[in-house]
Amino acid sequence: MTPFIKAHGAGNDFVIIDERTRRLDLSETAVRALSDRRTGIGCDQFITLHPPPPGTDADLLMRIRNPDGSEAGACGNATRCVAELLFEENGRPYQVIRTAAGDLPAERLPDGRQRVDMGPARLDWAAVPLARAVDTLHLPLPGDPAACSMGNPHATLFVPDLVAAPVATLGPALEHDPLFPERANIGFVQVLAPDRIRLRVWERGAGLTLACGSGACAALVNAHRRGLTERRAAVLMDGGTLEIEWTEGGRVLMAGPAVTSFHGIVAL
Numbered sequence: 001m002t003p004f005i006k007a008h009g010a011g012n013d014f015v016i017i018d019e020r021t022r023r024l025d026l027s028e029t030a031v032r033a034l035s036d037r038r039t040g041i042g043c044d045q046f047i048t049l050h051p052p053p054p055g056t057d058a059d060l061l062m063r064i065r066n067p068d069g070s071e072a073g074a075c076g077n078a079t080r081c082v083a084e085l086l087f088e089e090n091g092r093p094y095q096v097i098r099t100a101a102g103d104l105p106a107e108r109l110p111d112g113r114q115r116v117d118m119g120p121a122r123l124d125w126a127a128v129p130l131a132r133a134v135d136t137l138h139l140p141l142p143g144d145p146a147a148c149s150m151g152n153p154h155a156t157l158f159v160p161d162l163v164a165a166p167v168a169t170l171g172p173a174l175e176h177d178p179l180f181p182e183r184a185n186i187g188f189v190q191v192l193a194p195d196r197i198r199l200r201v202w203e204r205g206a207g208l209t210l211a212c213g214s215g216a217c218a219a220l221v222n223a224h225r226r227g228l229t230e231r232r233a234a235v236l237m238d239g240g241t242l243e244i245e246w247t248e249g250g251r252v253l254m255a256g257p258a259v260t261s262f263h264g265i266v267a268l
Contacts, residue, residue, distance in 0.1 A: 001265040001266065001267055002017060002024070002265060002266055002267075002268050003017075003018070003263065003264070003265050004016060004017050004041065004263070004264055004265070004266055005017075005018075005085065005260060005262075005263055005264075006041065006043070006260075006261040006262050006263075006264065007081040007084075007085070007258065007259060007260045007261060008077070008081070008239070008259055008261060009076075009077030009078070009080050009081055009211065009213060009240075009256055009257060009258050009259070010077060010210065010211035010213075010237055010239040010240030010241065010242060010256055010257060011209075011210030011211045011237070011238060011239015011240055012044050012045075012075075012077040012078075012209055012210055012211035012212060012213065012239060013042075013043050013044050013210075013261070014043050014044065014045050014046070014047050014075075014077075014078050014081060015034060015035065015041050015042075015043040015046050015047065016047040016048075016049065016078075016081070016082065016085070017046075017047070017048050017049070018048075018049045019048050019049060019050050020049055020050060020051050020060065024048070024268070026048070026268070027069075028065075028068075028069030028070075029069070030268060031046045031065050031067075031069045032067065032068060032069045034046060034266065034268075035066075035067035036067070041264070041266060043067065044067070044203065044206050044209045044210075045064055045065065045066060045067070045072065045075055045078055045206065046064075046065045046066075046067070047062060047063070047064055047065075047075075047078050047081075047082065048062075048063045048065075049061070049062060049063075049082065050062075050063060052098055053098065056098060056103070057096055057103070058096045058097065058098035058103055059086055059090075059095045059096055059097065060082075060086070060097060060098065061097075061098045061099075062078065062079065062082055062097050062098065062099050063099075063100075064078060064099065064100070066203070066204065066205030066206050067205060067206050068205045068206075070204075070205045071100065072100075072152055072205070073099065073100045073101035073151040073152040074099050074100070074101035074102075074104065074118065074150060074151025074152055074214050075099075075213060075214060076104075076116055076118055076150075076213020076214050076216070076217060076242075076254045077211060077212070077213035077256070077258075078213075079097050079099070079104050079106055079114075079116045079213070080106060080113075080114035080116055080213070080254075080256060080257075080258040081114075081258045081259070081260070082095075082097055082106075083095045083097060083106035083107075083108070083114045083116065083258065084108070084114055084258035084260070085260070087108050087114075093107060093108040094106070094107050094108075095107075099151065100151075101119070101150075101151025101152065102119055102151070104116055104117060104118060104119070105117045109255060112257075113255050113256055113257055113258070114255070114256070114257075114258045115253055115254065115255040116213075116253070116254050116255075117251055117252075117253055118150055118151065118213075118214065118217050118251070118252045118253070118254055119150075119151065119251060119252065120250045120251055120252070121148045121149070121150060121217070121218070121221040121246065121250065121252055122148060122149035122150075123136055123148050123221075123225075124136070125147075127149050128147050128148065128149045128153045128154075128180075128184075129149070129153065129180075129181060129182060130147065130179055130180065130181075131178060131179050131180070131181050132179070134179070136148060137222075137225055137226070139155060139179065140179075141155070141174060141177060141179060142170065142173075142174070143157040143159075143170060143174075144157070144158075145157045145174070145186070146222035146225060146226060147184070147222075148218050148221050148222060148225075150214040150215075150217045150218050150221075150252065151214060152182075152185060152204075152214055153180055153182055153183070153184040153185065153204075154184060154185045154186075154187060154214065154215055154218035154219075154222075155174060155180070155184050155185070155186050155187070156187040156188075156189055156218055156219050156222040156223070157170075157186070157187065157188050157189065158189050158190075158191065158223070158226065158228065159188055159189065159190055160190065161190065162188060162189075162190040162198045162199075162200060165188040165190075165200070167186075167188050167200050167202055167208060168202075168208060170186070171186045171188075171202025171207075171208065172202060172207075174186045174202075175202060175204050183204040183205070184204060185201055185202070185203050185204050185212060185214070185215050185218070186201065186202040187199055187200070187201045187202075187212070187215045187218060187219050187222075188200045188201070188202075189219045189222075189223060191223060191228045191229060192236075194228075194229050194230045194233070195229065195230050195232065195233045195234065196233055196234050196236070197219060197220070197223060197229060197233055197234075197235055197236070198235075198236045198237075199212075199215065199216060199219045199235050199236065199237050200237065200238065201215035201237075203215070209239075210237060210238045210239030210240075211237040211238065211239040211240060211242070212237070213242060213254055213256070216235040216237065216242045216244050216254065217244055217246075217252045217254055219235060219244075220232075220233050220235060220244040220245075220246055220252070221246050221252060224246055231245060231246045231247070231248070232244070232245040232246070240256065240257060241256070242254055242255065242256040243255040243256065
C-alpha cells in the first residue's frame, strides 16, 4: 500500500505521492488509472516528489503529470500545495521547488497563503512554442487569442461574457490546433476592471478545471500586453481567487491558498 496526499489550490486538485525515499516509476497507465475520478482517486494533475538534483539549491524535485499521463512543465497551484507541505515538514517559510520548467521559489505569507515566483513570462513565438513565427499578441486563430509560456504553453482569449464563452467546444479544438506542437492550455478571460478579471481554463490533457495557476499568470500577462489591465490583478476562477503580479522586472508572482484535503493509502 502506498500513502498519498490529496490537496488543492483554489479547487485545482492534486494527488501527491512522495517518492523521495521510495522510487515507484509509475507508468502512464498507472497515472491515468489513479487520476480517474470514477475508478481511481481523481485529480487535475498527478504529482510525485523526488530528491533534488545534486548540487542545486532546490528542496525537492516535483514531477507533474496530467490525467492522461502526459508530462507538464509547471503548475503554480501544485507548487503552492507542495510548498505548504514542506513548510509543515521543516517549518521554513521559504522553499525552492525544482520542476521541468526550472526552479520555482515559494514563500509562505503571514496570512497563510503561499506565493510562488513563476519566473519570467516567455513571449517569443519559439518559446511558447508555436509551430511557426507569428505575432504572439494576436494569433491567427478563432477568437484572436494571445499566447505566452509560463513553463507550459498558454493561449488567452478575451470575451465579453464568460458565461456564454464556448469553453467546452473551442477549448479542446484550440488545444490540438497545429499551431501548438506541444498542445496548449486555453484560457477564456472576461475583464471586470483594470485590477480584476474572470478566468476559465481548458487545460491540455485535463479539460476544464476549477482553477489553473499558470493559466492565471498567462491571463494577467496577456491582458496587460493588450492594455486591458494593470500589472497586478485578482484573477477569479470557479474554484477561488489568485493574486497575480507581473513585475517590472518581468517575473510573474502568484499568491493564493494551498489546502491539504486528506491523507490516504492506495494499492498500486
